[in-house]
Every structure is written in structure tokens, then in C-alpha cells.
Amino acid sequence: MSAVLVLGMLSALSAPSFAQSEPVRVVTTIGMIGDAVENVGGDCVDLTTIMGPGVDPHLYQARPADVRSLQTADVILYSGYFLEGRLGEVLDKFGEQKPTVAVSPASIPREDLIATQDSYGVDPHLWMDVGLWSRIVPTTAEVLAQARPDCEARFRTNAQAYREQLLALDGWVREAVASIPEGQRTLVTAHDAFAYYGRAYGIEVAGIQGISTQAEASIADIRATADLIATKGVPAVFVESTVNPRTIQAVIDAVRQRGAEVEIGGELFSDAMGEEGTAGGTYVGMIVGNTRTIVQALGGTVPDLPPALAGWAAQWSLAGAEG
Template identity: 45%
Template sequence: MKKIVYALIIIGFAWSCKDADQTDGTLKVVTTTTMITDLVENIGGEYIEVKGLMGSGVDPHLYKASEGDVNKLAHAHVIFYGGLHLEGKLVEVFEKMASQNLKTIPVSDALDEKTLIGSEFFASNYDPHIWFDVNNWELITQFVVDKLSEAKPEHKAAFEKNGLEYMAKLKTLNENIKNTISTLPAEKRILVTAHDAFSYFGQAYGFEVVGLQGLSTATEAGVQDVQKLATFIIDKQVKAIFIESSVPKRTIEALQAAVQSKGFDVQIGGTLYSDALGNAGTVEGTYIGMFTYNVNTIVNALK
């Protein structure tokens, strides 16, 4: 069945690329995660048609392509995905396409490998949650500008203009994040979440970050993991821990219960957006809105 899916995608994709070369029509772009969809829409504007595979609250680590996704992929001119094995179940499909010289682009290629956070516990050996450092997202913005300009050179000026405007907003976001975090004492900057999605955030903004699960939500947390982290929370006097929108809340609730059973009252500080943005049409449904919301939620709960 997989071979049939690969063949359908590759045949359809090759035909759509040929068609794109022969017309001046709108560039058809497919994206995976909501973060990438938001970025590509900001840069491409009216000159591209973007179809995202994943919606709000969707876990990319466990996502499987549907029949509708196969149709979207087959008719795309360009596909942007995260890379670094973020989209675990789709990796084989994208690698198969790339081997046929089809336009599948991992946005992680924008970053120097030396700046990536490694992990001995994850298949790619690198943490794929690269969007949680705004500096990374600025580099990825320019990368997407360049790739869209290659695909549609007649609109290069528009893509570059949109890219510069968006990067200016990212710089403002970065300053606002730092200002908000500066109100939280350094000793309180300990972030405990459902899985290890926030290491780039911790590295960029001075937080100690601990996840109950590993980098991929496919990794299950055991009883020993819960007890070990419960002890850490008590030792560090962590005031609040956080649910993630794309991860079942039962894992953090189990951690809270384990801590409270030891006589320490830790609160659930709120829900953070990790592997997906909020609902489309809301402030949190944008990368900038999501990041602002997350930082405000973290700082307010840990103060």
C-alpha cells in the first residue's frame, strides 16, 4: 500500500511541477505544521496558494497522511516541512520524493548544524523544535523567501518585501519576549512541560527546561520518570507545570498528583502551544501570537 501511495504522489507531483513551469498560475504550496503554514502565508501573500496538512492541536510526531493529504501533495509545486524527523510518519514519503528530485524542502536546512541541539534519545540526533528560538525563525524566514523566489522568480521582489516586513515583526517579538522574561527572577526560570519541546526556548531565553516525555511524543513516560521529575519539582520548589495543546493532559495531571502525594502543592500553570499553533483566526493561531501567549502564560504562572 505504501508503494502505491508513493507512486501516486510522485506521478502527480512530477506532473504538477511540469504544469507549473508552463503557466504563470498561482504557485501551489503544501506545508506540514501550522507554524510553517503561517510563515509561508506571510511571505507568499497573494502570489501563492497554501494548503496546510496539520491543524491546531495536531501532533506532528504521530501524524499520518490521510487520503486528502495524498491529493494535496500530489498537486503541489513546492512542499515545505520541518525536517529533523519532526513529521515522523511522513519522513519516508518526503525522502522518497526528494530522491526523485522533487521539490520537498525541510526548513531546518536554513540552520547551521552546529546551532542545533543534539539528543542521543531521538532518531535524528537533533531536537526538531527549532521554532522556539525567534533567531532561528528569522533565518528560516529568509530561507523561505529564497525558495519561493526560486520557484516563482517573477514575484521575487514581493517575496523579499514581505520577508523584510515579517522579519521586522520577529525582531519586535524577540525584544518583547526578553522584556517580559526579565520580570521573572532567574531562580524561577524552570519550565516543566509534557515533552521536550522547549529546549531551544530555554537556551535562547535562559530557562532550565525539563520535559516528562522525550523529544517525540511517541516516547511514553514511565512511573519512574514521573517520580524522578516529581522529586525535582519539590527540590527546586517549582510553583507551576504546564500542559501542551498537542499532548494529552493526563501526563501532566499524573505528575501533579505525584508531587502533591509527597506533600508539595504544584499548580498547572496553563496550556502552552508546542507542536501546533492555536485555532485559525485567533491571535494564538499565528506564530507571533502563539509565542507571546506562551511567554505571558509561563511568566505569570511562575512569578
Template identity: 45%
Template sequence: MLTRRVLFALAAAAALATPAAAQDRLNVIATTGMIADAARSVGGDLVSVTALMGPGVDPHSYRQTRSDIVATAQADLVLWNGLYLEAQLEEFLLELGETRPVVAVAEAIPDTQLIGSEEYEGRFDPHVWMNPNLWSRVVMATRDAMIETAPEQADVFTANAAAHLAELSELAVYSQSVLASIPADSRVLVTAHDAFNYFGAAYGFEVVGIQGISTESEAGLQRISELVDMLVARDIRAVFVESSVSDRNIRALIEGAAAQGHEVVIGGELYSDAMGAPGTYEGTYLGMIDHNVTTIARALGGQAPERGRIDELAMN
């Protein structure tokens, strides 16, 4: 583990280094894939975007590497979620922000639209990307950060952001329509950790996470036992694994329910704290949310097009 002194020595040295060749594009570093996707959508051909965390990486426990430190210190702009999502990076990013353009884009969302955290007093649930309408605020914050960094490109950033915001609006309408097809008494979403509260608030779901908001929290045997009893008592028959969280606790639920004669299946894999592989539809924000909505709807008795939102758009 890198000490605080080493971290900032590396950052200072990297900040002083001169790139081998001048770059025509704005060099943007984003912590998560979701933020990187927003940056690419807004910046288009005018930016070069790198995400520190790839598919399957848990941002709650991620610690910066030496290469991360060098990359962020040399970036023209660093974008991070904030709201204590990147808990292990927070001190470093706050320090770096004293000398470099570093913006916590999710913290642009008004407190009145955020959900409080029971785990961390005075903090909010950071998983704002689960609601496309809230994520629009992050896209706007990304646009504003880019304009502040490269004001001569303001018109392009503004036009690109407007186009992407329209896509997010379409996604929100699609999600509402598909999820509304699930019977009301089946709208219970059981997942590995508590990442879907904004989703639940937006679409009328009861959300149950085995672990808390952070995957650093541990689920004890009592918690597992209580949830098994809930599955049996309420006749819940589908639970969901997550791409960036171990499925160990979910499988413990299934086995516990089976021991009581109640069959529970895995309804599918959801993208919670990370998107899918680069170059795939699920490796974009639109594809990530579309996949989740479509998977949840099918597993819980709703109706969704065979290929999700792509098919829906093709029919219109």
C-alpha cells in the same frame, strides 16, 4: 495504514492529474501550521497555502492520508520542517522530492545553531520555532524556495519576507524583556514533552520535559516519581500542559506532589508542536510565541502586559 507501494502509486497518479482550472496563485502545501504561517507571510496574495496538520495535531506521530498524498503531489511547492519532526512522513516526502519541489526548511539552519538529540543518534532537536531568531532562518528558507519556484515574483517575496523578519525581531526583543522579569531561581519550565530546549537556550531557562523530544517516547513510573521528587525538593509550584499533548503525565505530577504535601498548579496551556485555531491570534506564529511567553512569565512570577505583545505594541 497505507503501504509504501500504495503511497507512491497514489502520488504518481496525482502528479499526472491535470487541475480542472489553471491557478493564478502558487499552490503551497506545508506540513505544520507554523510553516504554513511563514509561507503565507512570505507569499501574501500570490500563494494559496494549505497546512496538513491543524491545531492540536502532533507532528511526531502524524501519518499521511490519501488526501495528503494527492495534495502534496499536485502542489507547486511542498514545505516541511525536517530534522525528523515529521518522522512518519519522512520517507514519503524524501521520495516525492526526487520529482517535485519539496524543501525541508528547518534544515537550512546551520548545524552549529542546532541542539543535538539524545533520543536519535546523529539527529537534532526539531523544535526550532521556539526561538524567533532561529525561526527567521526558516522564513528565509521559505522565501528562497518560493523564489526558486516562481522567480518572476522574487521582488514581492523578498519584500514580504523582510517585513515578516522585522516582526520576528520585535517578537524576540519582547520575549527577552518579558522573560527577564522572572526571578532567576524560578526559570524552570516543566512541560509534557521536551519541546522547549531552544526556548530554554535563548532565554536562560532550565527545561524539563516528562517525555522526550518525540511524543512517541513513553514516560514510566520511575520518571514520574523522579520529577515529583524534584518539584518538592526545589519548591517548583507551576507546570504546563501543551495543546497537542495529553495532560495525563502532567496531572500525575501534580497528584504525586500533592501526596507529599506540595501544591503544584497548572501554569497554563502552551502551544508546542501546533498553533492555535485558524483565525485567532494564537493561530499565527507571532501569536503562538507571544501567548507562550506571556503565559510562562505570569505563571513563574514575571511581569507581562495584560494582553501580551499586542498591548506592548499599542503602548509604543
């Protein structure tokens, strides 16, 4: 456990209780954490998420409005493991003033992470493994309970229900990916954000760029990816909502130069969820949408959603628990 994590958790656990008649003002960096706070906190929290749809956290720089939100927050939750990049120093400073918790290190030990050879040291895209990401839910409930003790029972009940949804989702993704013909289980994306997805659900992943989007893909990266696609007969590649699609197009052109063809299988959510007010604007919807897109493009069959997600499906006017 890092020194930053220890300080963050001590800050959270020693925080004084806030006025119990008002919601706790919680600021999160990415939508995937915000979704957990919303599901666990309900009307006991007033949530602000800094990075919205289509925003790349690797490149994000704090705006004056973000600083004001952080200044007025009672609790700040961020992912950690260097995901927030340039925002990291700002978060460190606020950690000296108020409960500021990196939920990934607080919930998931390094031995469960995917190591990388770059400056990150570990892959920060943990939400791509739903079972792994579900571990942030009890942490979220604990931090919120410290801030609003009168809502503690509600937080814990909500957290249990939400985590059960995520564990059911985890099993559904596993079943869906397993339906892809074995020879076609290769997921080619714009940048390397899906390694946890690949490890958890049994699909080979090839990201043209590395973990971060700070550096452009090289010609060698494009050629190597095109060689892989042409050799294995990969039927589809995928663009991402937070990454410029020109790299994917360069790969498609390089594949054609090798006498093969590959299609764009669709757009995936990688570092951010979809638009607010849509199914894709929820974490469950992000994963369901990605999985449907991947499975359909690679020749698999999308199963019905599990009963545990019937309420979520009904909320977004999807046909019950049907896939």
C-alpha cells in the same frame, strides 16, 4: 549538509517557472512553516498546511487527502530533522518529483542545534527560539522566488518585514522571561519541546517525556520531575495542546505525595499553533501566548509588545502594542 538537503535544494533551484498568472500551490507540513509562507507569499501563493491545530507531527500519518494535496502541489516545504516522523518517507518520494525542501536544515546548520541522545540526534523544535526560527524566512522567500519569479521582489520585501517582526518578538520574549524571579525560572512541560526556548531566553526546562511523544513517560520520569518541583518549589507546570494532560496530572499527584503543591499554569502550544482565525493561530501569536502564560504563572511581569508588532496586535484586536 546532508545528502537529502543537497538533493532537496537542488530540486528547488532547478525547478521550472510555473504559470505566472496563477498562485504557486504550496503545501507545508506544520503551521509554523505555513505562517511563514503566508507572510512571505501573500496572494502569490495558494497555501495548504497538512497538520492543523492540536496535531502531533511526531505521530502523524498521511491521509488520502494529504497525498492528493502533495500530488497537486508545486512546492512542498517541511521542517525536517525527523520532526515529521512517519511522514518522512512520503516526503522523500515526492522529493524525487518536485521541489521539496526541508527548511530547517536548509536554513540552520547542525552546529546551532541542540544535540540529543535519542534516535533523532538533534532536537527538531527550532521554532521555540524565535531568533533561530527567523532564519527560515529568507529560505522560504528564495524557494518561492524560484517558483514564481515575477513575484520575487514582493517575496523579498515581505520576508524582510516579517523577519523584522520576528526579531522584535525575540527581544520581547527575552525581556518577559527575565522578569520572572530567578529562583522560579523553571519551565515544566509535558514533553521536551521547549529546550530551544530555555536556551534562548534563560529558563531551565524540564520535559516529562522526551523529544518525541511516541513513547509514554515512565514512572521514573514522573518521579524525577516531581522531585525537581518539590525541591525547587516550582509554582506551576504546563499542559500542551498536542499532548494528553494525564502525564502532567500524574506529576501533580506525585508532588502532593511529597508534601508540596503545584498548579497547572495553563496550556502551551508546542508542536502546533492554535485555531485558525485566532491570534494563537499565527506563529507570533503562538509565541506571545506561550510567553504570557509562562511568565504570569511563574511570577513575572508581561511587558508591552514592541512597536514592530503593533500591526499584528491591531489585526487581532489586541490593545495596540500592550502586553
